Amino acid sequence: MAFLEIKELEKEYKDFTLSLSMAIEEGEFISIIGPSGSGKSTLLSVIAGILPPDRGQILLSGDDITGRRIQDRGIGMVFQDIALFPSMNVKKNIQAGMKEKDRKKRNELTERLLELVGLPGYGKRTISSLSGGEAQRVALARSIAAEPRILLLDEPLSSLDAPLRKHLRAAIRMIHDSLGITMLYVTHDREEAFAVSDRIAIMHDGRIEAIGTAEELYRKPCNLFTAFFTGEGTAIPASVLSEGASGTLFFRPENAQIADPDADSSSFPRHMIFRNAEIVSAEFTGDGYTLGLDWNGFQILARSIIRPRKKDVSVIILKEAIEILDS
């Protein structure tokens, strides 16, 4: 039995239906990514009890919590918009939802949480004196102080600037690892999800399109949507290469290299070769170039360490790095 089980959950709006099942193990860090409007926030709101589902069940440690009140679910939530109490200082905010009654223990726990979120000694600070990143860390400490069975985070870093986001996402993962809290993290930032998650669920039109580790989703995507949502690549219908073939060939730029225009299969027995391709763009990426090539009207992305001198080339791809996906 999984720790959090979402069974055939459905929530309908006029033009949108959320419809999914998923299972999360205790202590897992799961990210939910997907385009805007795919249902990520709706899913979190249903799990938290803010929105009632139309159908389906939510089980936490085997307890059916589907109809339970928000405050009785044991679920914590951190949002993008920080909802701290402005009239209370940092310490009072953190202690607001704490279960521990003993004053000394409450203070010790507060200090420990402030250290965990990287704000030691901040207890007496007023909320108005905090920067955006500090306030978000206090909000995180406050949600953890309530000892939730599971913590839901809805784009908690999206209003912060890039360096701070990077720093805080590492802090959130560190807190997860040291406390072992099960976390469900919604983000639109693929890189963020890749960096912190045990597994990632990709949402699309109210459904879960794929779920797996970052490596699985990137290297072995189960469909084209997942392939392109997890990174760049080239898609060519199989029927272009062999009449009547079905599916779409997909490969990542780093698996596609350029070779001489007359490259032949005796020199590259393990590769598929696309001859007569023309380089139309070369973007410098620090560690090399991402090349855009035209091959019979199809765009191919390839990688090269040096800037190629010739425009007319072949593209070679290791056969085992090519996925055949449903169109």
Ligand code: ADP
């Ligand atoms: P995401 O978080 O992935 O951006 P949301 O869960 O916010 O997506 O929204 C999913 C879909 O549900 C969107 O099409 C949105 O317009 C619709 N939606 C969300 N809330 C409501 C509502 N209260 N009434 C009608 N439609 C809604």
